[in-house]
Amino acid sequence: MALEQVAGEPSQEERGPEAFSVSLRVNGVVYELEIEPRVTLLDALRERLRLTGAKKGCDHGQCGACTVLVNGRRVNSCLTLAVMHEGDEITTIEGLGTPEELHALQAAFVECDGFQCGYCTPGQICSTIGMLGELRAGAPSHVTADLGSPEIELSDAEIRERMSGNICRCAAYPNILAAIRQYASGDEGHR
């Protein structure tokens, strides 16, 4: 009997609790999902919505490959639950640019050769967009000399510090820095 039980349907405890209804707004599209509470935002994006741009590197918030934007702010999608994001505006790399129409930052990464294997790149790009938003909002960083100044210059040191949550195991850092700098200076030029 015990063997039959093992081979048969998993118990309710093993299956987990009933799925939870959640409505996720991703790249402007609303998805109604029935999802277990333990599913991370990253797994929901990749496994349920088939948006595989955000990558699972470490799955512990250490590498930054899973970085997406939630209401414009960069977060590690592996360290948050999908059910916690009802009504939030989620933007993944797929929502920033397409192969046919690259986002200017994607184009800068291509032009500056800001990658080798490319696995960390979607996270690097989403993180950069969030990081530049933080800078525009006047958020200081560990290397900002004057905490009292609302205007912070985007020096190389600022970029390096602010992007430290995105690891590149190919060590394309000099070119990632160049791509961010090129994009950010273009950004300034358009103002």
Added chain:
Amino acid sequence: MRSFTYERVSDSASAVAAASRPGAKFISGGTNLLDLMKLEIERPTHLIDISRLPLDAIEDLPDGGLRIGAQAKNTEVASDMRVRTRYGVLARALLAGASGQLRNKASVGGNLLQRTRCPYFYDPAAACNKREPGSGCSAVDGFNRSHAILGASDACIATHPSDMAVALSALDAEIEVVGEGNSSRRISIADFHVLPGDTPHIETTLRAGEMITGVVLPAPPPGRHAYRKVRDRASYEFALVSVALVIETQDGTITSVRVALGGVAPKPWRSAEAEAALLGQASTTAQFRAAAAAALMGASPRGHNDFKIELAKRTLVRTLTDATEQAERV
């Protein structure tokens, strides 16, 4: 990750009521809790989502202090101009911790409750009295380079990982909590975290079901603020040693001083010994060295972390020197 049930609450009273359920835990930013749940080190059966509670305001207090809501994100607190200009040590400590992504998610309440990053705590195959009371401590005779030199016990030598809490310690912050019957109380930061003793699994004086609602900062102490963190990488790494300092000098005499150390103890380590050795004294290198020696007098290293004693002393002397704009003198 083990399965659990989930609910989102919209007010503190229902959060506290929900917490009476066995196996329940609050979740806010989730950056540490989910990390540990994936490893099955934390195994809640029910999560209460408090991230949308209206507890994220940063408000001026009539006495010149500041009240920071528990749900304020680390980024919001570090970016707040009042924190930056009046509580620079706190802004600096927050900015020295984690990454941009994590600071955008991590709440002030969660930062206080984060667990140690001791590698043996994180390794289910290792003995750990904090993870599994009574199982022993693999760190005491293990690779203990990152471990505590002050306040530890034979049962546990893990350090508290927070930078923010070290600054709060120097600022005499109070932690505001709400509990059973929706009654609230305040706990001083000095009493909030506890030393391991024989019960390293008990880390705070929070009672079962209590939820942090805010952090109250008294009016800032006078003088210059500094937070200096020494770590193995320039960014995104936990402290080997850190120093939170607020110091005022008048005509070369130290008239007010607050010193707290991070990365060296199981809790944010306010150093009354260093403060006593500095207050009313001349702000000279000799005095700074005496204060550093006093601060580390009770240190008991475990082998690989012997270097932390000298590192902590030098970091404190350097921070004092910079903050008092004192030229290095022998």
